[in-house]
Amino acid sequence: MRSTERNGPISVIGRVSAIIGCFAETDTTLTVGEIARRTGIAKTTVWRLSSELAEHGLLDASSDGLSLGLRLFELGESTSRPRSLRRLALARMEALRQQTGLTVHLAVIRGVDVVYIEILHARASPKMPSRVGGRVPAHATGVGKALLAFSPAPVLETVLQRGLEAVGPHTITDPDALRAELARVRERGIATEREESAAGVACVAVPIVLADGAVTAALSVSGPADAIDPAALSRPLRDATEALQSQAERLSRPRVAI
Numbered sequence: 001m002r003s004t005e006r007n008g009p010i011s012v013i014g015r016v017s018a019i020i021g022c023f024a025e026t027d028t029t030l031t032v033g034e035i036a037r038r039t040g041i042a043k044t045t046v047w048r049l050s051s052e053l054a055e056h057g058l059l060d061a062s063s064d065g066l067s068l069g070l071r072l073f074e075l076g077e078s079t080s081r082p083r084s085l086r087r088l089a090l091a092r093m094e095a096l097r098q099q100t101g102l103t104v105h106l107a108v109i110r111g112v113d114v115v116y117i118e119i120l121h122a123r124a125s126p127k128m129p130s131r132v133g134g135r136v137p138a139h140a141t142g143v144g145k146a147l148l149a150f151s152p153a154p155v156l157e158t159v160l161q162r163g164l165e166a167v168g169p170h171t172i173t174d175p176d177a178l179r180a181e182l183a184r185v186r187e188r189g190i191a192t193e194r195e196e197s198a199a200g201v202a203c204v205a206v207p208i209v210l211a212d213g214a215v216t217a218a219l220s221v222s223g224p225a226d227a228i229d230p231a232a233l234s235r236p237l238r239d240a241t242e243a244l245q246s247q248a249e250r251l252s253r254p255r256v257a258i
Contacts, residue, residue: 142193142205149185
């Protein structure tokens, strides 16, 4: 549907979409006037909407004009890369589930939480707080500790500032204890959790770390606390993550427009 406003889009969503869609690889910075000309939206409306988009990080405003904001790239990273990684990881996860007989998780870190992008449940799996697309405080999970140990320092500081709430019977709630735990994870390259996210549940997790040191996700096996043997599970987990490392590397490379 079109409006009488120079035949520009009539809905707010349509106008926002048109404004963001103006930017191209060769036109990374545009003035309000140029956006108005390209979209058919009145300059006053462009100015109002772009100011709100800048407040939310979707656009950046400078003396030269407007450009796409960091938040847009963060949103793109949070959707495209995990989905691609999920597709790559599924076969490895299924093999790991068959090999161990345990539930297999693939998770990424978002803010102070882990987000599960894939879970393959074992038949005899105890009740767990995880679900695909669900969030659990990072400090209370094996995958979360694996991710925090290899994330930039500000990520951990944000978690500590939020506070370490008790999620399970043995959640680490002391900042110094968590720091010491993460130091051990960095040293060993593997994280363990025993009844920190839920009663009767334990897991072993390994981060997927790229060649430049950036951690992109973590893989874990979880099950009843009395069935988890970190020493026996570390090798299958390492084999699976090592196989995913090179595949994840390709996801991290900038895409070239053709």
